[in-house]
Amino acid sequence: MSVRPNTRPAGQKPPFWRDRAKRALIFQLLLTAAVAAFLLYIVGNVQDNLSARGITTGFGFLSNTAGFGIVQSLIDYSSRDTYGRTFLVGLLNTLLVGGFGVLAATTIGFIVGIARLSPNWLLARLATAYIETFRNIPLLLQIFFWYFAVLRALPSARDSLSFGEVLFLNVRGLYLPEPLFESGFGLIPVTFLVAIVASVILVIWNRRRHEATGKRLPAIWISLALIFGLPLLVLLATGVPVTWDVPELRGFNFRGGFTIIPEFLALWLALSIYTAAFIAEIVRSGIQAISHGQTEAAQALSLPRNLVLRLVVIPQALRVIIPPLTSQYLNLIKNSSLATAIGYPDLVSVFAGTTLNQTGQAIEVIAMTMAVYLTISLLVSMFMNWFNARVALVER
Amino acid sequence: MLTKKHLVLLASAGVVTLAGTSTANAATLEDTVERGAVQCGVSDGLPGFSAPDGDGNWQGLDVDVCRAVAAAVLGDADAVNYISLNAVERFTALQSGEVDVLSRNTTWTTTRDTTLGLNFAGVNFYDGIGFMVSRDLGISGADELDGAAICIQTGTTTELNVADYFRANDMQFDPIVFDTSEQTVGGFQAGRCDVLTSDTSQLAALRIQLDDPEGAVILPDIISKEPLGPVVRQGDDTWFNIVKWSLFAMLNAEEYGVTSENVDDMTSSENPDIARLLGQDGNYGEGMGLEADWAYNIISQVGNYAESFERNVGMGSPLEIERGANALWNQGGFQYAPPIR
Numbered sequence: 001m002s003v004r005p006n007t008r009p010a011g012q013k014p015p016f017w018r019d020r021a022k023r024a025l026i027f028q029l030l031l032t033a034a035v036a037a038f039l040l041y042i043v044g045n046v047q048d049n050l051s052a053r054g055i056t057t058g059f060g061f062l063s064n065t066a067g068f069g070i071v072q073s074l075i076d077y078s079s080r081d082t083y084g085r086t087f088l089v090g091l092l093n094t095l096l097v098g099g100f101g102v103l104a105a106t107t108i109g110f111i112v113g114i115a116r117l118s119p120n121w122l123l124a125r126l127a128t129a130y131i132e133t134f135r136n137i138p139l140l141l142q143i144f145f146w147y148f149a150v151l152r153a154l155p156s157a158r159d160s161l162s163f164g165e166v167l168f169l170n171v172r173g174l175y176l177p178e179p180l181f182e183s184g185f186g187l188i189p190v191t192f193l194v195a196i197v198a199s200v201i202l203v204i205w206n207r208r209r210h211e212a213t214g215k216r217l218p219a220i221w222i223s224l225a226l227i228f229g230l231p232l233l234v235l236l237a238t239g240v241p242v243t244w245d246v247p248e249l250r251g252f253n254f255r256g257g258f259t260i261i262p263e264f265l266a267l268w269l270a271l272s273i274y275t276a277a278f279i280a281e282i283v284r285s286g287i288q289a290i291s292h293g294q295t296e297a298a299q300a301l302s303l304p305r306n307l308v309l310r311l312v313v314i315p316q317a318l319r320v321i322i323p324p325l326t327s328q329y330l331n332l333i334k335n336s337s338l339a340t341a342i343g344y345p346d347l348v349s350v351f352a353g354t355t356l357n358q359t360g361q362a363i364e365v366i367a368m369t370m371a372v373y374l375t376i377s378l379l380v381s382m383f384m385n386w387f388n389a390r391v392a393l394v395e396r
Numbered sequence: 397m398l399t400k401k402h403l404v405l406l407a408s409a410g411v412v413t414l415a416g417t418s419t420a421n422a423a424t425l426e427d428t429v430e431r432g433a434v435q436c437g438v439s440d441g442l443p444g445f446s447a448p449d450g451d452g453n454w455q456g457l458d459v460d461v462c463r464a465v466a467a468a469v470l471g472d473a474d475a476v477n478y479i480s481l482n483a484v485e486r487f488t489a490l491q492s493g494e495v496d497v498l499s500r501n502t503t504w505t506t507t508r509d510t511t512l513g514l515n516f517a518g519v520n521f522y523d524g525i526g527f528m529v530s531r532d533l534g535i536s537g538a539d540e541l542d543g544a545a546i547c548i549q550t551g552t553t554t555e556l557n558v559a560d561y562f563r564a565n566d567m568q569f570d571p572i573v574f575d576t577s578e579q580t581v582g583g584f585q586a587g588r589c590d591v592l593t594s595d596t597s598q599l600a601a602l603r604i605q606l607d608d609p610e611g612a613v614i615l616p617d618i619i620s621k622e623p624l625g626p627v628v629r630q631g632d633d634t635w636f637n638i639v640k641w642s643l644f645a646m647l648n649a650e651e652y653g654v655t656s657e658n659v660d661d662m663t664s665s666e667n668p669d670i671a672r673l674l675g676q677d678g679n680y681g682e683g684m685g686l687e688a689d690w691a692y693n694i695i696s697q698v699g700n701y702a703e704s705f706e707r708n709v710g711m712g713s714p715l716e717i718e719r720g721a722n723a724l725w726n727q728g729g730f731q732y733a734p735p736i737r
Contacts (some may be wrong), residue, residue: 018416018651050513052631053491053513053629053630053631054513054631055491055512055513056510056629057513059465062730067556067559067560067563068555068559068571069554069555069559069569069570070571071570071571071572071573075634078563079559079560079563080563081557086547142613152586156587157587170589171586171588172545172587172588197405243470250543251542252533252541252543252544252545252590253543253544253545253570253590255543262588263572332549340575341575343550343572343573343574343575343579343583345573349550349573353484353551353573353575354555354573355549356484356554357483357484357487357550357551358507358551358555359507359511360487360507360511360512362488379424
């Protein structure tokens with residue numbers, strides 16, 4: 001065994017480039033400096049170019065009057081409002097279709113995913129056909145299909161499909177009656193809140209009692225009855241203080257009531273159905289990832305089939321399901337920017353489309369739009385990570 | 397996910413972001429001569445103004461401006477690269493240098509002229525916004541349109557002017573906006589909207605694309621001023637002058653009665669105006685860095701303004717638009733070109 005002679009005199013430190021920690025630090029500093037220099041160069045260059053070309057810059061345009069109309073808005077908006085407000089209108093329209101899309105895609109996805117594992121041959125094959133069809137057709141084509149092939153084929157306003165003379169469907173959209181609340185209606189939301197609080201207390205009490213005595217009440221059903229029954233009782237008791245504003249054909253269009261525009265319907269359907277196909281596969285794989293031994297063990301404890309699913313399989317499957325589910329939610333929200341292809345007034349169509357063109361502030365508008373999608377995605381991601389941490393395996 | 401439109405926008409923004417500052421004041425004329433072709437931004441297909449014909453050659457009133465510039469600069473009206481742009485892409489494409497002339501039925505407004513780093517080089521068509529409705533509705537005027545759903549192309553001054561008109565007259569409307577004029581026509585035909593609105597010249601062009609042109613009428617009301625003209629980047633005055641005077645040469649040629657057919661005979665004309673226009677007396681192209689025969693090339697290869705108008709949008713075309721406001725100043729219209737001297 002040979003011993004390498006220590007050539008370095010004791011007490012003398014090695015040169016800094018031989019020290020791994022210092023070397024790492026130097027490289028990191030160099031990289032940071034390079035990135036910073038690149039960003040500085042970009043920003044400076046943009047400013048030089050813009051001023052050299054006589055293009056006005058800055059965010060001052062946000063307080064100018066927009067002067068154009070938007071067909072759907074969740075907040076009060078008229079053409080007298082500012083460009084800043086068009087940003088809000090577009091943002092809310094994006095969130096609306098994104099939110100409803102996530103809800104519908106999750107619901108359809110879970111149902112189809114479980115159906116695909118069903119012992120019922122027909123049901124399982126139907127679910128497979130659904131997944132393979134909608135997963136493999138580009139989303140833009142599906143949006144066009146719903147918008148141009150399905151909703152454009154509906155009759156004109158004068159020949160609307162009428163459902164009981166209160167609900168009308170035509171090429172201009174779905175017209176629903178809108179509830180107008182009279183005085184005395186304020187009691188209903190209050191009762192609703194009371195019922196929710198009572199249900200929460202009931203569920204907690206039921207769990208404690210179950211742990212202590214082994215006896216259980218069907219708490220879920222009682223809660224549902226409370227939450228929906230109590231407000232209904234109050235509603236009837238106060239003499240139904242609601243009138244309905246029923247849409248009516250006057251002049252060109254239906255007036256009154258509440259309108260769901262076909263652009264929203266097409267986008268929502270396409271996004272939900274497309275994303276649901278992916279979610280269904282995630283759910284199926286999540287359930288199949290749980291070893292069959294778990295089910296058998298639960299059955300050996302003589303748990304009924306629904307409790308095996310609810311208490312043993314699904315909590316474990318969720319751990320597998322949630323991370324990829326998050327990416328699907330993010331995809332859905334980002335894909336909603338395809339709205340501009342059919343004229344749904346989302347953020348990209350209203351703000352990065354019309355506002356950008358009317359003001360010419362391309363860099364500012366595109367930067368704001370990108371920042372919005374980044375923020376929404378990070379928030380959804382954060383929430384899902386928190387939820388994932390909650391259901392994650394706690395090792396004991 | 398991004399559509400093609402946004403990719404083009406982003407790419408153009410990227411060019412603005414990354415390109416060196418040197419291109420800002422580049423000599424467009426030298427670049428064009430070196431390339432051997434004029435980079436011209438046109439519409440995504442508007443018959444009469446800029447649309448490819450059956451053989452794939454671009455034709456139209458706006459296209460003739462590009463051809464005139466190419467004839468003046470390069471002596472060959474066919475030396476043009478046409479770049480098709482939608483309403484949203486057009487200014488970014490010009491700012492970033494993807495095109496050197498934007499000749500795409502673009503309205504001259506203060507904002508566009510002063511804040512986008514662009515210059516309007518004249519007016520080749522005086523237009524105004526009108527409305528087209530289905531004949532069955534039995535509507536005779538724009539004041540009957542309260543509550544209508546209106547199909548509009550996004551990124552146009554139409555979006556603003558229609559909103560102004562309805563607000564000023566205390567009427568309501570639902571704006572249904574689409575990316576391309578083709579989609580707006582589709583929406584109108586499917587009954588998604590009651591009214592199709594655009595510049596009246598465009599309405600005439602879009603009407604003949606309908607399955608049943610007789611089933612639609614263009615209302616007589618004109619609700620705005622829409623002077624349409626070619627646009628160039630700020631900061632290159634030579635190029636600005638070339639585009640401006642190419643248009644003026646066509647107008648002056650009409651005024652002096654010089655056409656593509658008689659231009660060769662006219663070179664021996666005694667009329668001093670014509671002699672100056674055709675480069676027989678002095679060289680008026682010199683100040684723009686052009687040859688003396690710059691206007692001769694325009695007129696012999698493209699024709700004068702009247703020829704271009706009649707061939708593309710006038711009575712010799714399917715659009716059958718009357719000269720009206722676009723007649724010469726001495727014939728009851730607004731078209732007036734400064735003299736060449």
